[in-house]
Amino acid sequence: MLGTLVEINLPAGSEQACFALGFAAIAEVQACLSRFDPGSDVAHFNAAAAGTHLRLRAHSLRVLRAALALQNASLGLFDISQGSGPLGWRVEQDRLLKLEHAVTLNLGGIAKGFAVDQGVKALRQAGLAWASVNAGGDLRVFGPQTVALKLRQEQGGGVCDFGQLADGAFATSHFSDSSRSRLSGGGVTRHVxxxxxxxxxxxxxxKIVAASGDTAHPLLARLGASAWLH
Known part of the structure; x- marks a missing residue:
């Protein structure tokens, strides 16, 4: 799912239906925001002509508004638009406006994390005391049990121990010209x-830390976050 492997861990003895609830919540996000799903809001936008107004589903509206807020707060370091830049689209109330024909949207830098949050929300509502959801390195855990964090060794292979996570989220990405995650400027290799x-x-x-190289970027403190460059 989401172009990666998604793993849900629940307490021993949990009902199979709880796993299904978590995966269903993630699938709902994928159906709204994946540019590879022809029925998604993003795919409809990318295929539309300039001047099109699309009514957004709730998940799409929340993530696009979050993306716009991050774009403004980071002075453009975070940008989900491709083709003609951030001025080629706009959100008005519950509609997505396509202002330029060449612009497309790619939410690969934010939708996966939102999907993990939605999976966690569904598991909390099911009454579970602890669970973790991991989507290709985007991880969130809630409850009293901790999860061991292991970082992939980009140069020599294998993993190394990094720490423990409890009641929070952790994401790690490797940016280079040959990796799946890339920076718009190109030519910069960073593991964040x-x-x-x-x-x-x-x-x-x-993405903001990778683009800026700043592990003390003001947005980190504003959102209660910490960052590392490896």
Whole structure:
């Protein structure tokens, strides 16, 4: 799911239906925001002509508003638009406006974290005391049990121990010209990790830290986050 492997861990003896609830919540986000799903809001926008107004589903509206807020607060370091830049689209009330034909949206830097948060929300509502959701390195855990954090060794392979996570989110991304995650400027290789209260912020902030090279970027403190460059 979400172009990666998604793992849900629950307490021993949990009902199979609880796993299904968590995965269903993540699937709802994917159906709204994946540019590879032809029925998603993002895919409809990317295929539309300039001047199109699209009514957004609730998940899409929340994530696009969050993306706009991060774009403004980071002075453009975080930008989900491609083709013609951030001025090619706008959100008005519950509608997404396409202002330029060439602009497309890619929410790969924020939607996965939001999907993890939605999975966690569904598991909390099911009455679970503890659980963790991991989508390709975007991780969130709630409850009294901690989860061991292990970082992938980009150069020699394998993993190394990094710490423990409890009641929070952690995301790590490797940015290079040959990796799946890339910076718009190109030519910069960075391995970034961010811890935050919510996974949507941990996911998105890895891009801001990678682009700026600043592990003390003001947005980190504003969102209760910490960052590391490896």
């Amino acid at each position: 990790s961010v811890a935050a209260p919510r996974c949507i912020w941990a996911d998105a902030l890895t």
